Amino acid sequence: MLNNSIVMDVSRLLTERKLSQRKIAEVVGVSRGTVCAISSGKRPDYPPRVPTEDESWKPTGPRERCPTCGGKVYMPCRACELRKLQASGKIARRCNHRSGGLLQLDLHPKHQQGYEEMHAKREKAELEKRVAEAGDETSDLASMD
Numbered sequence: 001m002l003n004n005s006i007v008m009d010v011s012r013l014l015t016e017r018k019l020s021q022r023k024i025a026e027v028v029g030v031s032r033g034t035v036c037a038i039s040s041g042k043r044p045d046y047p048p049r050v051p052t053e054d055e056s057w058k059p060t061g062p063r064e065r066c067p068t069c070g071g072k073v074y075m076p077c078r079a080c081e082l083r084k085l086q087a088s089g090k091i092a093r094r095c096n097h098r099s100g101g102l103l104q105l106d107l108h109p110k111h112q113q114g115y116e117e118m119h120a121k122r123e124k125a126e127l128e129k130r131v132a133e134a135g136d137e138t139s140d141l142a143s144m145d
């Protein structure tokens, strides 16, 4: 499933008509095909990926202090598992800013809300910065249509 906020970002940028579809794809971090689909009113909704046996995981009890990373997590600690997989080279290290990018913090609901608001603001500022940067290179605006 395509993140709703991505679709909204793409739609907004398309409406602004400041950037080419290629630039929008670059800035938002999606494929050109996705931008194209959104611009033509189709929203590419892919069925959710079915997790493999290896990936399916259910919490097994109350959260515990992970002896390895010290996080309060459902055991076995997914963060440590992930780090192990990354270290062994089985999966690529990836910094996915667009998947929400929220850290799984153990916060009071009131603080969690504040954190999410702050995070959303930062994401928006970051996107706007990238748009501004991309907008400086006006050379490919000619290929807009």
Ligand SMILES: [Zn+2]
Binding pocket: 066, 067, 068, 069, 070, 071, 073, 077, 078, 079, 080
């Ligand atoms: Zn851990």
